[in-house]
Amino acid sequence: MPDMPTPPDVTVEILSGLTARQKTLPAKLFYDEAGCALFERITRLPEYYVTRAENALLARHAGEIAEKAPIGAALVEYGAADESKAVSLLDAGTRAFTAYAPVDIAPGALAAIVARMRISHPAIPVLPLVADFLQPLSLPASFSDKAAFGFFPGSTIGNFRPEAVHRFLGHVRDTLSGQAAPMLVVGTDLRKDESVLVPAYDDAEGVTAQFNLNILSHVNAIAGADFDLAGFRHRALWNAHEGRMEMHLESLSAQTVTVSGTRIAFRRGETIHTEDSYKHTREGFLALAQGAGWRSGGFWTDPDGLFGMHLLLG
Incomplete structure (x- = not known):
């Protein structure tokens, strides 16, 4: 097959999101090798219609x-x-x-x-x-x-x-x-209905939580970051006003993470908004x-x- 070029550097995009008032990460970073495998598991879950x-x-x-x-x-x-x-x-x-x-x-x-x-x-x-x-x-x-x-x-x-x-x-x-x-x-x-939507993004087996947390592993690998996955938890919620499901990663304590040499502080309870899913x-x-x-x-x-x-x- 033809040679495949390396995707463009996303470190600037990562830092821009993590230093915003509402911290974010681009959803495209879900899909490293581990993320693709986890998403494949999600597609077979009973909650994921x-x-x-x-x-x-x-x-x-x-x-x-x-x-x-x-x-x-x-x-x-x-x-x-x-x-x-x-x-x-x-x-x-x-x-x-x-x-x-x-x-x-x-x-x-x-x-x-x-x-x-x-x-x-x-x-x-x-x-x-x-x-x-x-x-x-x-x-x-x-x-x-x-x-x-x-x-x-x-x-x-x-x-x-x-x-x-x-x-x-x-x-x-x-x-x-x-x-x-x-x-x-x-x-x-x-x-x-919300009763159908929320379980599809917060399954009983916890696969979606693993998928969400894996984005931090990907950032660690590509942006020289030191996220401790145990310091965050998965959250999924229905935003009725915007008509979308949201996924977040909530910091379980006050902590500081280094990303490509930049120190980023988190308050306890502060979230990284990782995905919107408009319906x-x-x-x-x-x-x-x-x-x-x-x-x-x-x-x-x-x-x-x-x-x-x-x-x-x-």
Whole structure:
């Protein structure tokens, strides 16, 4: 496979977040090798309905979604932790995809995708892109003669605040514009009762807590930090006003942590806000997309109405 460039240095971003009034860490740092493995465990938990609902949606509607793509298009998947959802589209319908470009910040996950795809789909060229897909990016030159069909499954777009949704969707329009008008299928977790939402982010087995705490291990590794994971605890809460689940890491005592030579003080009870997960209504998300220059080309949901996928047309 082609050499994979190292993702851009995020130390400045880490320090900016940890020195803000409300301390934060970028959610993309969840997904080192250990974080990816923990998230895979989360997707199989009884409380975590999202993956089951999305799989049910794809089982029922993958053919319809794939039929919307231009014939011979390249499938460009944003945030490709594995290829299973893309394969649902690659194998569906009669409009054959002729290339696959998984985009993610984790080189290890992309290398594993390439290895598996060589066996399962040897006829489909796969060119992974190691990139922070929140930033502008360019498709490989070998895709220049193909229409690009964007795919952003899961509920990752729920991690973005409205202004970040606008920026991301603008970048995607620029990336996918080429041989045909840009098209993007994006997954959204739909609004539902707090009694369903909170357990999905605070499971009885504690896997989500491990996942949240692991972000500190990742920061230790990439930013020369000395976080003691035992000094923090996982918190999950529903913010009804903002329409989002929030994950935080709460400091259990007054303590000082060093990050890349910078000393950062924590008060007891102070939190690092690690993730937002917005729960969108169909109409609310479409309004966001329209504000970024997209229009609706279709919408699908699972049988229980828990999860939705929008087809956006640029």
